[in-house]
Amino acid sequence: MVEDNRPAASSTQLLPGANDGAERRLLDHYATLLTIRRAEERLSALFAQGEVPGFIHLSIGQEAVSAGVMSALGPTDTIASTHRGHGHAIAKGLPLEGFFAEVLAKDQGVCRGRGGSMHVADMSVGMLGANGIVGAGLSIALGSALAHRTLGRSAIAVAFFGDGALAEGLMHESLNLAALWSLPLLFVCENNGWGEFTPTSKQLAFKFRDLVAAYGIAHESVDGNDVVAVADAAGRIVEKIRGGGPAALECMTTRVRGHYEGDAQKYRSPDELAALSERDPLRVAERRLADYRVAPAQLAEIAAAAQRRVDEAMAAARSGTAPDFDAARADVYTARAN
Amino acid sequence: MPELRYLRAVNMALADAMAEDPSVVLIGEDVSEAGGSFGASRGLKDRFGAARVLDTPISEAAIAGAAVGAAMSGLKPVIEIMFMDFTTLAMDALVNQAAKARFMFGGQISLPLVLRTPHGGGLGAGPQHSQCLEAWFAHVPGLKVVCPSDPASAYGLLRAAIADPDPVIVVEHKALYGMKAEAPATPPILPIGKAAIARDGRDLTIVSYGAAVRTALAAAEQLHGEGVEAEVVDLLSLQPWDEAAVLASLAKTHRLVVVHEAVEAFGVGAEIAARMADVGFDELDAPILRVGAPFMPTPFSKALEDQFIPSPARVVEAARRALA
Numbered sequence: 001m002v003e004d005n006r007p008a009a010s011s012t013q014l015l016p017g018a019n020d021g022a023e024r025r026l027l028d029h030y031a032t033l034l035t036i037r038r039a040e041e042r043l044s045a046l047f048a049q050g051e052v053p054g055f056i057h058l059s060i061g062q063e064a065v066s067a068g069v070m071s072a073l074g075p076t077d078t079i080a081s082t083h084r085g086h087g088h089a090i091a092k093g094l095p096l097e098g099f100f101a102e103v104l105a106k107d108q109g110v111c112r113g114r115g116g117s118m119h120v121a122d123m124s125v126g127m128l129g130a131n132g133i134v135g136a137g138l139s140i141a142l143g144s145a146l147a148h149r150t151l152g153r154s155a156i157a158v159a160f161f162g163d164g165a166l167a168e169g170l171m172h173e174s175l176n177l178a179a180l181w182s183l184p185l186l187f188v189c190e191n192n193g194w195g196e197f198t199p200t201s202k203q204l205a206f207k208f209r210d211l212v213a214a215y216g217i218a219h220e221s222v223d224g225n226d227v228v229a230v231a232d233a234a235g236r237i238v239e240k241i242r243g244g245g246p247a248a249l250e251c252m253t254t255r256v257r258g259h260y261e262g263d264a265q266k267y268r269s270p271d272e273l274a275a276l277s278e279r280d281p282l283r284v285a286e287r288r289l290a291d292y293r294v295a296p297a298q299l300a301e302i303a304a305a306a307q308r309r310v311d312e313a314m315a316a317a318r319s320g321t322a323p324d325f326d327a328a329r330a331d332v333y334t335a336r337a338n
Numbered sequence: 339m340p341e342l343r344y345l346r347a348v349n350m351a352l353a354d355a356m357a358e359d360p361s362v363v364l365i366g367e368d369v370s371e372a373g374g375s376f377g378a379s380r381g382l383k384d385r386f387g388a389a390r391v392l393d394t395p396i397s398e399a400a401i402a403g404a405a406v407g408a409a410m411s412g413l414k415p416v417i418e419i420m421f422m423d424f425t426t427l428a429m430d431a432l433v434n435q436a437a438k439a440r441f442m443f444g445g446q447i448s449l450p451l452v453l454r455t456p457h458g459g460g461l462g463a464g465p466q467h468s469q470c471l472e473a474w475f476a477h478v479p480g481l482k483v484v485c486p487s488d489p490a491s492a493y494g495l496l497r498a499a500i501a502d503p504d505p506v507i508v509v510e511h512k513a514l515y516g517m518k519a520e521a522p523a524t525p526p527i528l529p530i531g532k533a534a535i536a537r538d539g540r541d542l543t544i545v546s547y548g549a550a551v552r553t554a555l556a557a558a559e560q561l562h563g564e565g566v567e568a569e570v571v572d573l574l575s576l577q578p579w580d581e582a583a584v585l586a587s588l589a590k591t592h593r594l595v596v597v598h599e600a601v602e603a604f605g606v607g608a609e610i611a612a613r614m615a616d617v618g619f620d621e622l623d624a625p626i627l628r629v630g631a632p633f634m635p636t637p638f639s640k641a642l643e644d645q646f647i648p649s650p651a652r653v654v655e656a657a658r659r660a661l662a
Contacts (some may be wrong), residue, residue: 139403
């Protein structure tokens, strides 16, 4: 049973005036962007208060990639995510309560508090997991795409990775195999210019575009902070991939927060950080919404709904309970009938 | 009973599992067109098609990683890594991804992945094509490890591994591929975690696994000539291992020697010795002894390798010490 929990604004009662398809889609995207943003802002605040254990890596500034790509996918399509995967998880339709409960290490979490932020996964919506290992999702998505094809499904797989992962050896192995086997696999590079604390310009002697060209894989680059540009490109590419070979989508985006929450980013110039607000995916979407002359009250309603969802889910998650050690231990292996 | 060759047993197990379950696929270097570097998958591409028997480039990390993703998405991948030494290149997928998937995702999924790989020396293959690294895998929660010692167990354990819902490392021994032994036409599927008594005895227990079981049996035969009846326990599974069977044998003989081809230090034998020193303390009439390879890389020269791999003579010597 596949549930569709993806954030959506376009219920008819909510948006009686949205009769244009593009406008309706944009409103959907906007709701997703806002949900991810509010969720991560909430996590950031809770982290500062010491209520979030472990490490979290926020995708603030990169939400348009998640919202845009996922809008082109169905619930049976699979994604392999990264350590910066909150946006992917939410946009792919993880129940928000279960997502928050996982990040807060509760038994009610989607992974029963065993994995946390870096391992949120929900197989029922095709989310094969965030990942604590840079680049590991590449080959997981590769294998998932192989399974889709071998089992005769029309589903595709998507590998999300940052530009930092371009330096991993698995990048080459996965691109090569995807091309050789002509798999229904979309490589989505979230190029935010940073690999941990170092600009990727100092880590990479090549461009992603040139790399994928070596494998004969089609490459498209978009403004990763413009949800419409991402969604349009992803929509076109995904349709080509279904039943065809792999493709690459490079989303030029911005990492607003540190590598991890608590990273003061002293290695970045104040000017660079200040300039990021101009490219904020929410502002970019709002400028586009202005073109449609969407009533401010309608936008406010979408924003309020996103905030409400986040507040309610977070309240439920915070009231969750600690996981049980014996139950955790019992899940190292699958229980056998005999 | 008819004779069965070890490599043929592996081939039969793959074929029978594929015939029974259409979600079983083989993935690896040269497994399809060439039928496997050692011939384990010979004929399977013709029988089951190239879509289920997939040749890969020399990309161990992606082979293992793809198997993880494939297992998450409905396939039962059986991957071959040509030499166990090369599993080093696949470690992230095996240790960080496959082993933890069920636990880390809150029990949402099982990850039915099988890795077949040959370990062991004796072929002059040198330091990077001979290592016995099974203790590494047995140390990782979430992985299972089995190690057949003859054709029947090669069949029975591989079938069990493919039927198992969790990731299983099947450690074959390349020096055993040519071994022939009597076996039923279709050997039974063996339960993972159960040892077998390879030879009955009352004076001493020798625990071993894989090709070293042959060494242990040769030593037991020699000891028999000296009036000592050694019981040989073939572990078959290393993770989980059959603690009850080892303890039962120890309770009978009160003396224990553990034999493996892997380097002795921090090996499987260390775990068995430590457990028996605990749960079997009251049964012990002598120190538990280990016979393994010395703490050095596997050498190339036969003159060196012959001294490196534990011999029946070393096992006999250890047995005499345990009986002294």
